[in-house]
Amino acid sequence: MDFSGLQEEMVVQLAQQIKAPRRPPLTRDRLLGAAVALADRAGIEAVSMRKLADELGVVPMALYKHVANKEQLLAGMLDVVVGEIDPPAHGAEWKSAVRQRILSARRALLRHPWASGVMESRKNPTPVVLAYMDSMIGLFRAGGFTVNLTHHVMHTIGSRLLGFTQELFNDSQSVDPQVQAIMIRELGGKFPYVVEIATAASHEDESVVGQGCDDQFEFEFALDLLLDGFERLREQTWTSTNSQSGSDVTRR
Numbered sequence: 001m002d003f004s005g006l007q008e009e010m011v012v013q014l015a016q017q018i019k020a021p022r023r024p025p026l027t028r029d030r031l032l033g034a035a036v037a038l039a040d041r042a043g044i045e046a047v048s049m050r051k052l053a054d055e056l057g058v059v060p061m062a063l064y065k066h067v068a069n070k071e072q073l074l075a076g077m078l079d080v081v082v083g084e085i086d087p088p089a090h091g092a093e094w095k096s097a098v099r100q101r102i103l104s105a106r107r108a109l110l111r112h113p114w115a116s117g118v119m120e121s122r123k124n125p126t127p128v129v130l131a132y133m134d135s136m137i138g139l140f141r142a143g144g145f146t147v148n149l150t151h152h153v154m155h156t157i158g159s160r161l162l163g164f165t166q167e168l169f170n171d172s173q174s175v176d177p178q179v180q181a182i183m184i185r186e187l188g189g190k191f192p193y194v195v196e197i198a199t200a201a202s203h204e205d206e207s208v209v210g211q212g213c214d215d216q217f218e219f220e221f222a223l224d225l226l227l228d229g230f231e232r233l234r235e236q237t238w239t240s241t242n243s244q245s246g247s248d249v250t251r252r
Contacts, residue, residue, distance in 0.1 A: 026058055028066040032076045036112065039077065044114035047073070074118050079128040081115045082162075084108040088135060094143025095227050101136065102223060105163030106216075116164040129162075136161055145230070148239045153230050160223060 024030065034055050039047050049070070053060040067073045086104035088097050109115055125133065133154075140150045159165055188195045200213075 026056060026062055026066070028076070031056065031063060031066050032073075032080050035073060035077050036080050039114045040112055044118060047077075049073075075122070075126045078115060078118055078122070079126055081108050081112050082128050082132050084111070085132060085163075088139060094139050094145075095231060097139050097143075098136065099223065099227060101139075102160060102163060103220070105161070106219060107163070109163040116159075116162075119159070119162060119164075120166075133161065140230075143234070145234050146237070146239060148241070149230075149233055152240060156230075157226055160219070160226070165219065165222070 031052065035047055035052055038052065038055060049060050049063050052073075053063055056063075063073075067076060082105075085108050086101060089100050092100065137150060137154065140153055141147075145153065154161070184195055184199060
């Protein structure tokens with residue numbers, strides 16, 4: 001037996017092992033980070049256990065040590081997104097603190113466009129989402145809102161609390177301007193007010209024809225209206241038990 005050749009081969013193999021970069025251990029945080037990055041890059045539909053395993057250089061079964069199934073994976077991905085929301089501003093009054101956090105939530109959702117759809121599809125919030133909601137409720141309560149008013153505030157503000165809304169009109173920028181013009185001509189005679197509102201952005205600024213509304217402006221516009229309204233009700237010590245099904249709110 002050629003011991004010298006065998007020894008040389010062992011030295012080569014050892015040298016290759018030393019040179020090879022060590023793969024970081026698979027952790028839950030690393031798994032969720034890779035899943036979020038994949039969804040950001042290719043869409044939530046591209047996220048699967050097999051694809052993630054390929055991305056991480058592991059076998060698919062290794063992922064199940066950290067998430068039991070796809071549902072747990074999606075929940076963990078949402079926790080990553082919610083974790084990017086800024087903490088409450090120290091010492092700020094309630095309205096500016098609420099506004100700052102909601103706009104921070106919106107920035108997080110814009111960085112991860114898939115997240116709002118996943119949030120809407122889930123029935124039960126995770127502890128991370130519950131902690132965020134609890135802190136937001138705490139801002140209203142610390143700002144002088146009663147439990148009764150805060151209850152109605154949370155119903156009214158809805159998904160805006162997490163930085164997104166369900167739009168009434170789909171003004172997607174992907175619509176071809178020529179196709180849009182034909183649709184407007186066809187619908188204008190039957191539904192003049194719908195068309196008038198749907199095309200309001202182009203009436204205000206000719207440079208945005210075919211580009212839809214300014215989503216950020218619309219979001220902040222609605223948010224500020226809500227916060228101003230909440231403040232007015234707080235100052236009036238409003239309560240639903242004295243509102244006669246809300247009719248007094250419209251009279252004031």
